[in-house]
Amino acid sequence: MAESAAWLERRGWKVRRxxxxxxxxxxxxxxxxxxxxxxxxxxxxxxxxxxxxIQPVAEVARIAKAAGALVHTDATQAVGKIPVDxxxxxxxxxxxxxxxxxxxxxxxxxxxxxxxPVTPLLHGGGQEGGRRxxxxxxxxxxxxxxxxxxxxxxxxxxxxxxxxxxxxxxxxIRSGAQGLRVNGHPDLRLxxxxxxxxxxxxxxxxxxxxxxxxxxxxxxxxxxxxEYEPSAGLKAMGFDEVRARGxxxxxxxxxxxxxxxxxxxxxxxxxxxxxxxxxxAWLGG
Numbered sequence: 001m002a003e004s005a006a007w008l009e010r011r012g013w014k015v016r017r018x019x020x021x022x023x024x025x026x027x028x029x030x031x032x033x034x035x036x037x038x039x040x041x042x043x044x045x046x047x048x049x050x051x052x053x054i055q056p057v058a059e060v061a062r063i064a065k066a067a068g069a070l071v072h073t074d075a076t077q078a079v080g081k082i083p084v085d086x087x088x089x090x091x092x093x094x095x096x097x098x099x100x101x102x103x104x105x106x107x108x109x110x111x112x113x114x115x116x117p118v119t120p121l122l123h124g125g126g127q128e129g130g131r132r133x134x135x136x137x138x139x140x141x142x143x144x145x146x147x148x149x150x151x152x153x154x155x156x157x158x159x160x161x162x163x164x165x166x167x168x169x170x171x172x173i174r175s176g177a178q179g180l181r182v183n184g185h186p187d188l189r190l191x192x193x194x195x196x197x198x199x200x201x202x203x204x205x206x207x208x209x210x211x212x213x214x215x216x217x218x219x220x221x222x223x224x225x226x227e228y229e230p231s232a233g234l235k236a237m238g239f240d241e242v243r244a245r246g247x248x249x250x251x252x253x254x255x256x257x258x259x260x261x262x263x264x265x266x267x268x269x270x271x272x273x274x275x276x277x278x279x280x281a282w283l284g285g
Contacts, residue, residue, distance in 0.1 A: 001043055001045065001074055002232060004043075005017070005043075013040075014036065016034045016035075016036065017034075018030050018031050018034050019236055020053075020236050020237060021237070022237050022238055023051075023053055023183075023184055023185040023186070023188075023237070024048050024050075024051045024053035024183075024184055024185065024233065024236075024237050025053055025055065025056075025185055025188065026044060026055055026056070026060070028056055028059045028060050028063055031044075031060050031063055031064065032063050032067075035063070035064065035067045035069065038068060039064065039067055039068065039069035040069060040070065041069055041070045041071070041072060042060065042061075042064035042069045042070070042071050042072070043071075043072040043073070043074070044057055044060050044071075044072075044073055044074075045073065045074045045077070046073045046074065046075040046077070046078040046084065046089075046094075047075070047077040047078040047081070047082070047189075047190050048077070048184070048233060049076070049077045049233075050195060050231060050233045050234070050249060051183045051184030051185075051189070051193065051195040051233070051237070051249075052077075052184050052185075052189040052190035052192075052193025052194075052195060053184045053185045053188060053189050054078070054082070054185070054188045054189060054190065057073050057089050057090075057091065058088060058089050058090055061073075061089060061090035061091050062090060065090065070092045070093070070116060070117075071090065071091045071092050071093070072091060072092065072093040072094070072095070073089060073091045073093070073094050073095075074095050075094050075095065075096050076095065076096055076097045076100055076108075077100065077190065078190070079096045079100065079101055079148075079151070080100060080101025080102070080147075080148075080151035080155070081100075081101070081159065081162075081190050081191060081192065082155075082159060082190065082191065083155065086111055086113070091113070092112070092113040092116040093110060093111065093112055093113065093116060094110070094111040095108065095109070095110050095111075096108055096109050096111075098140070098143065098144035098147055098148075101147055101148065101151040102147040102150065102151060103140075103143050103144040103146075103147035103148070104139070104140050104143040104144065104147075106137075106140060107137060107140030107141065107143065107144050108144075109144065112131075118131050120132055120133065122134050154254070158254040159191050160191075161254065162191045162192045162252050162253065162254055162256075163191035163192070165192075165252045165256055165258065165261050166191060166192055166193070166194055166252045168258065168261050168265075169194055169250065169252065169261045169264060169265065170182065170194055172261070172262070172264075172265030173196070173264070173265060173268055173269070176265060176268065176269035177198065177268060177269040177272045177273075178272075179198060179199035179200065179272075179276075180196050180197065180198050180199070180272075181196065181197045181199075181243065182194065182195070182196055183195040183196065183197055183237070183239075183243075183247065191252075192251050192252040192253060193249070193251060194249070194250045194251070194252070195247065195248070195249045195250075196247070196248060196250065197239075197243045197244075197246045197247045198246040198247075198248070198272055199242065199246060200242075200246070200276050200279055201246050201272060201275040201276055201279075201280070202245055202246065202275070202280045203219040203245060203246050203247045203248045204219055205275055205280070206246075206248055206271060206272065206275060207219050207248055209271045209274075209275070210264075210267070210268070210271065213267050213271070214263075215263065215264055215267065215268075217248045217249060217250045217251075218248065218249045218251075219247065219248055219249070230244035230245075231244075234247065245280075250264070
């Protein structure tokens, strides 16, 4: 979304960006203040991909539409994880990606509300009612449809089970490891997301040590060409360098087991303690 907004800006569109609080939550009142006369489009994530915070999209949509704007939500992280109802959200466009809920990679969908304008990026044969020309990706479309049906059928049970495993992991690492902070909103977050910052260690080092133990996590910030730069999301949340560098995202899925959660609880505190014995150079180690 950020890159799409920057692309529009380079082509002369006026773009206004709205910040978030420390939990990653946008305030609808800030959206109201940011709306210029005759706004064209308001776009907001339904759920943050990094810390899992769920945004008040329905309230944002009401404010934006009252001002005359169309509304888009990026629901890539939310579909298949929590109930998503386009009518309840009140949006004009909703985008999603199949691989996030068990579908094939490389296929997604854009839901377009009745009467919402669409300008095609690809021209030619006029397929899909003129919205997107080109040969259909039939296997991808079919795979996405099957995955969506399965995810919808299993959603309630999977959401409850995943949240239970996530909370078990949360309690376990809080009691076992010192000097950590759980990031994101404490209540309004995806059921499987646990984003944590550990003081005095590097998230990349923790990720690699956990990988050697057979445990897959990801770092919140990104490193490029040997130079650390916090992600845009963590910057927007006001993270300082220590908190950003010590961040990891542990995502629990429907196929994880209680035994796997307990394995993380068992292994992680020792790795954290070991890494703190040799602090990274940027901390004076």
